[in-house]
Amino acid sequence: MSSIAHTADHAHHDHHENYLSKKGIWSWLSxxxxxxxxxxxxxxxxxxxxxxxxxxxxxxxxxxxxxxxxVDEKTYNIFxxxxxxxxxxxxxxxxxxxxxxxxxxxxxxxxxxVAFPVLNRFSYQVYLFGIGTILVGLIDPFNWFGGPAxxxxxxxxxxxxxxxxxxxxxxxxxxxLGFSSILTGxxxxxxxxxxxxxxxxxxxxxxxxxxxxxxxxxxxxxxxVIGITLFLLIAERFFGIGFFDPALGGDPVLFQHFFWFxxxxxxxxxxxxxxxxxxxxLPVFSRKPIFGYKAIAWSSLAIAGVSFIVWAHHLFVSxxxxxVAIFFSFLTYLVAIPTAIKVFNWISTLYGGQISLxxxxxxxxxFVFLFAIGGLTGLPLAAPAVDVSxxxxxxxxxHFHYTIQGGTVISLMAAxxxxxPKFSGxxxxxxxxxxAFIFVFVGFNLTFIPQFLMGTQGMPRRYYDYEPMFHxxxxxxxxxxxxxxxxxxxxxxxxxxSCFKGKPAPQNPWNANTLExxxxxxxxxxNFHEIPTITEWPYEYGRDGVPLEKKK
Amino acid sequence: MSSNQAGYTTFEGRTxxxxxxxxxxxxxxxxxxxxxxxxxxxxxxxxxxILFTAYAIAYYRDGAxxxxxxxxxxxxxxxxxxxxxxxxxxxVAWGIEAVKRGNNRLMMILFGITVVCGIAFLxxxxxxxxxxxxxxxxxxxxxxxxxYQVLKSENKxxxxxxxxxxxxxxxEKCKVVPFNLANIGSKDKSKPAFASxxxxxxxxxxxxxxxxxxxxxxxxxxxxxxxxKGEFHPGWYTPxxxxxxxxxxxxxxxxxxxxLLYLVA
Numbered sequence: 004m005s006s007i008a009h010t011a012d013h014a015h016h017d018h019h020e021n022y023l024s025k026k027g028i029w030s031w032l033s034x035x036x037x038x039x040x041x042x043x044x045x046x047x048x049x050x051x052x053x054x055x056x057x058x059x060x061x062x063x064x065x066x067x068x069x070x071x072x073x074v075d076e077k078t079y080n081i082f083x084x085x086x087x088x089x090x091x092x093x094x095x096x097x098x099x100x101x102x103x104x105x106x107x108x109x110x111x112x113x114x115x116x117v118a119f120p121v122l123n124r125f126s127y128q129v130y131l132f133g134i135g136t137i138l139v140g141l142i143d144p145f146n147w148f149g150g151p152a153x154x155x156x157x158x159x160x161x162x163x164x165x166x167x168x169x170x171x172x173x174x175x176x177x178x179x180l181g182f183s184s185i186l187t188g189x190x191x192x193x194x195x196x197x198x199x200x201x202x203x204x205x206x207x208x209x210x211x212x213x214x215x216x217x218x219x220x221x222x223x224x225x226x227x228v229i230g231i232t233l234f235l236l237i238a239e240r241f242f243g244i245g246f247f248d249p250a251l252g253g254d255p256v257l258f259q260h261f262f263w264f265x266x267x268x269x270x271x272x273x274x275x276x277x278x279x280x281x282x283x284x285l286p287v288f289s290r291k292p293i294f295g296y297k298a299i300a301w302s303s304l305a306i307a308g309v310s311f312i313v314w315a316h317h318l319f320v321s322x323x324x325x326x327v328a329i330f331f332s333f334l335t336y337l338v339a340i341p342t343a344i345k346v347f348n349w350i351s352t353l354y355g356g357q358i359s360l361x362x363x364x365x366x367x368x369x370f371v372f373l374f375a376i377g378g379l380t381g382l383p384l385a386a387p388a389v390d391v392s393x394x395x396x397x398x399x400x401x402h403f404h405y406t407i408q409g410g411t412v413i414s415l416m417a418a419x420x421x422x423x424p425k426f427s428g429x430x431x432x433x434x435x436x437x438x439a440f441i442f443v444f445v446g447f448n449l450t451f452i453p454q455f456l457m458g459t460q461g462m463p464r465r466y467y468d469y470e471p472m473f474h475x476x477x478x479x480x481x482x483x484x485x486x487x488x489x490x491x492x493x494x495x496x497x498x499x500x501s502c503f504k505g506k507p508a509p510q511n512p513w514n515a516n517t518l519e520x521x522x523x524x525x526x527x528x529x530n531f532h533e534i535p536t537i538t539e540w541p542y543e544y545g546r547d548g549v550p551l552e553k554k555k
Numbered sequence: 556m557s558s559n560q561a562g563y564t565t566f567e568g569r570t571x572x573x574x575x576x577x578x579x580x581x582x583x584x585x586x587x588x589x590x591x592x593x594x595x596x597x598x599x600x601x602x603x604x605i606l607f608t609a610y611a612i613a614y615y616r617d618g619a620x621x622x623x624x625x626x627x628x629x630x631x632x633x634x635x636x637x638x639x640x641x642x643x644x645x646x647v648a649w650g651i652e653a654v655k656r657g658n659n660r661l662m663m664i665l666f667g668i669t670v671v672c673g674i675a676f677l678x679x680x681x682x683x684x685x686x687x688x689x690x691x692x693x694x695x696x697x698x699x700x701x702x703y704q705v706l707k708s709e710n711k712x713x714x715x716x717x718x719x720x721x722x723x724x725x726x727e728k729c730k731v732v733p734f735n736l737a738n739i740g741s742k743d744k745s746k747p748a749f750a751s752x753x754x755x756x757x758x759x760x761x762x763x764x765x766x767x768x769x770x771x772x773x774x775x776x777x778x779x780x781x782x783x784k785g786e787f788h789p790g791w792y793t794p795x796x797x798x799x800x801x802x803x804x805x806x807x808x809x810x811x812x813x814x815l816l817y818l819v820a
Contacts, residue, residue: 118587120577185598193591197583223594227602231763235609238759246609246755253752257612261605529578 021428021525035120038526040127041105042426045419047134048094048102049495052412055089056488058082063450063484066477069469076467080153083465085141087156088173092180093134095411096269099276100222101130101187103418104215106426108191110519111209113200113537115530118193122186129183137176140169148172155465157266160247160258164239171240174233181226181233184272188222191215200518202537209517209541210299214279217303221268221275221310229265232258256321263314271310273407274374275303277414278345281367284421285349286542287515288364289356293542295348302341309337319390328387335385342378346371361513362436366417369444373409377402380455395465398458401451409447412491416443419498424512428525429505435497442490449483516541566657566788574791585793592797596804599767603808606760610815613752624753625820629683633817636679637809643672644806647775647799654782654792662795663782666775669802673772680765687754757816764808771805774798 022038031039062082065072074082109117117123143151148169154162158177163170195216199208236258239246247258278299286293293299315323315331323331349371358364380402383389393399423431453476454462462473469477511520518541522530564573574581614621650665778798781787787795 115578119591189591189594189598192594193587196590197587198579223598224601227598228605231602231605234763235605235759238755242755246752254612257609261608264605 020527021523022528023428023525024528033124035116035124036528037105037109037117037120037123038426040123041102041107043127044097044105044130045102047131048097051089051093051134053492053495055086055094056491058086058089060484060488062086063481065467066469067481069471069474077153079467080155080465081141081151084152084155084173088137088141088152088177091156091269092137092177095273095407096180096184097130097187098273098411099280099415099418100191100215100218100272101126101184103211103280103415103422104191104218104276105187107422107519108212108215109194109198110522110526110530111212111517112195112198113203113518113531113535114194114198115534117190118198119190123190126183126186126190129179129186133176133179133183135176136179137173140171140173140176143169143172157262158233158236158258159262160236160239160253160255161249163236164248171237174237178230178233178237181230184222185226185230188219188226191219192223195219200534200537204537206297206300207537207540208300210282210293210296210303211276211279211517213300213303214275214277214282217307218272218275220304221272221307225265225268225272225311228261229269232261232265235261256318259318259321260315263317264311267314267317268307268310270407271306273411275306277370277374277411278303280414280418280421281349281370282345283515283517284363284367284417285352285371286544287421287513288361288367289353289358290544291352291356292544293348294351294354295344296540296542298344299348302344305341306338309334309341313338316385316390319387320394325387332385332387336382339378339382339385346375346378361420362431362433362440363417363421363513365437365440366413366420369440370410370414370417373405373413373447377405377407377409380405392461393458395463396458397454397462397464400464401454401458404451404454409451413443413447416440416491416494419494421513422519423498423501424508425519425524425526427502427505428508429501429503430508430512431501431505432497435493439490439494439497442486442493444490446483446486446488446490450480450487451483453477453479453483516544564788564790566790569785571786571788572791574793581791581793585791585796588793588797589800592800596800599804599808603760603763603811606756606763607811607815610756610760613756614819617752621753622820624757625817627687628757628817628820630817632679632683633813636676637813639672639676639679640806640809643669643676644803646672647802651792651796651799654787654795655789657789659782659785659787662787663779666779666782670772670775670779673768673775677765677768680761684758760812760816764805764812767805767808771798771802774801 022036025034031043034040061074062079065074065079065082105117105123109115140148140152143149148171150168152166152168152170152173154166154168154170154173158170158174163174195208195212235246239248239253247253247255249255282293282299313331313335315327316335319328319332360368380398384393384399384402420431420436423429457473457476457480460473462469462476508524510522510524513520518535518537519526521535562573562575563570565571574584576584579587646665646668650662650669653659653661653665775798778794781794
């Protein structure tokens with residue numbers, strides 16, 4: 004009785020004093036509070052997501068009919084460059100790790116902030132600056148730098164060395180965003196190593212933190228490579244020296260090697276935190292301890308490790324000798340092992356649980372389903388003989404979107420709905436949440452299943468025009484994309500609206516067990532009144548909905 | 556001691572900050588900062604690793620051009636810079652030891668010597684660069700005066716390409732003129748691209764290294780400023796040690812650049 008009264012008193016006290024209390028835009032931009040910085044990342048990212056998504060819809064609209072639908076070829080190139088670059092560099096790479104990683108990782112390990120709070124704020128400032136730079140390069144409305152970039156997000160040479168568009172500005176933007184990513188990763192690695200609460204051993208750490216840790220390691224170790232590669236490209240264009248341009252004696256394949264040495268690990272920067280989110284949500288909503296904690300934790304690190312030695316599978320048709328191709332093919336198949344370990348552990352966690360289909364759980368289940376499809380369609384692409392046919396077709400596009408959109412974005416939505424009551428102190432609207440989910444799930448499959456089919460029949464990616472035989476597929480895909488866009492729009496707007504107008508959320512609406520649910524919603528400015536001492540892992544969920552003592 | 560408020564301590568009769576930051580005690584801040592800097596150094600090494608890889612690949616394609624081109628560089632300048640940097644690393648290490656023992660003044664003297672060494676290094680580099688650039692301009696003008704004027708006015712080679720597309724002669728000139736620095740002194744002209752690759756790498760690698768020198772110098776000057784204000788004491792010298800670590804990396808990278816660029820001839 005007294006403890007209830009105490010909690011209520013506490014809640015009342017903190018209602019007036021939490022990390023959201025200070026008002027004004029300056030209080031946000033000057034804040035070094037990890038929760039505020041995380042929220043800034045989150046909403047900047049979501050805005051970029053809606054913009055990038057709008058360009059995807061324009062792309063799909065153009066592809067509704069063969070030939071010209073409403074824009075010319077050049078504009079189409081600019082559209083897909085905008086879509087790819089905004090989604091990859093601005094939204095999905097910082098995506099979950101910089102937003103939810105920032106907001107919740109320090110709380111989950113029982114710390115008051117990240118290791119270097121000022122550096123954290125600096126990362127966000129660099130991120131904003133990078134967005135500004137990349138947008139100038141991507142849009143360039145007044146033709147200051149040669150017009151909007153049209154190289155695609157991969158900047159492949161020799162085209163990117165020769166294109167008259169504003170490639171330099173755009174690569175500088177990507178370079179700057181990479182710098183922000185390095186600093187965030189560095190901050191998180193140090194935080195997880197040095198700032199865990201007493202008793203928070205590595206094996207008691209929530210799986211989300213393991214995922215953030217693995218991600219941060221990749222960020223720290225892979226991002227410098229793309230930085231210097233883009234720098235070489237800039238130097239090549241600026242001084243006219245042929246390092247990658249074959250006409251000047253350079254080697255365009257070298258660029259591809261350097262580029263993918265970063266850009267393959269970066270897909271794991273995108274997907275690992277998503278896996279961490281799902282590992283948190285599934286046990287909570289099936290009221291069962293997570294199955295195979297250590298396997299999931301170590302498989303995150305294994306994926307991070309293997310991610311560095313598989314890059315050349317993007318180059319199976321780029322003069323890679325067949326013996327090297329076999330080697331990289333084998334290494335690529337290795338990625339499937341830790342990934343499958345995770346999927347099987349998630350399914351085992353669900354097995355026999357009391358599954359409650361709240362919105363976060365719906366997204367999380369969709370993640371497992373869609374990501375499994377994405378992963379399985381990656382296997383044929385990892386086989387050099389098959390990849391020769393599938394390379395640069397819509398099959399690759401569909402595979403990529405099943406892993407990154409079906410994986411990361413869906414998981415980001417799960418995280419958004421799961422943690423929204425905590426970071427805003429208000430509940431979302433369940434009906435709109437479910438409706439958005441249905442639109443996204445149906446729309447997603449409608450968009451990308453036809454793309455798998457087209458790809459197997461040879462529809463090349465990035466093409467402006469297509470054979471009439473693909474018309475019905477493209478129609479289906481475009482209509483799916485509209486449903487998908489509508490679904491995401493509802494999903495995000497539901498969150499934004501509820502952040503201000505939703506019903507007040509209780510401290511622990513999901514009866515979850517990780518540390519962030521043991522402090523009031525929204526969180527107090529310094530997270531904990533007293534740093535907690537951890538005595539058990541967080542996954543002791545019993546069948547009656549009440550956490551049990553850990554059995555020895 | 557008891558009169559000190561939280562976050563402060565007494566050193567040599569003065570009240571100084573005890574080094575705790577954001578509620579973290581000084582030893583934790585020290586170990587976090589060191590760990591963070593080591594991680595950052597790892598990213599720096601990866602950054603240069605790509606340049607070394609590029610060097611290795613270009614060298615593998617045409618090592619002879621590299622040998623020939625490297626002869627154009629002055630070993631004396633490079634060796635002088637190596638000695639300067641090695642000595643500056645020594646003074647930094649000594650400075651860190653001094654501040655650990657509470658000798659702020661000695662640290663500032665030693666860091667001052669380091670800063671002078673760093674500036675000497677940059678001045679040296681400036682002479683080397685302007686010498687090279689001058690040679691390049693001379694070579695360009697000598698080999699193809701009219702194209703040189705075009706390039707100089709537009710500062711872009713690919714436009715010259717577009718204009719002369721299909722004309723082998725112009726293409727060949729464009730290839731030779733702006734890039735083939737190894738042609739200086741009438742060396743082998745048959746392999747222009749890879750020879751120019753050497754100088755491309757030379758300017759990029761030493762340029763990025765020079766940028767690191769400037770960042771390192773700024774760090775050291777910032778540390779000296781803090782030392783001047785008397786902030787450091789045996790319980791708190793984290794910025795000194797972390798900046799020193801960074802300076803050692805700058806030195807270490809030069810140790811690799813020197814043989815690769817100057818001694819490869």
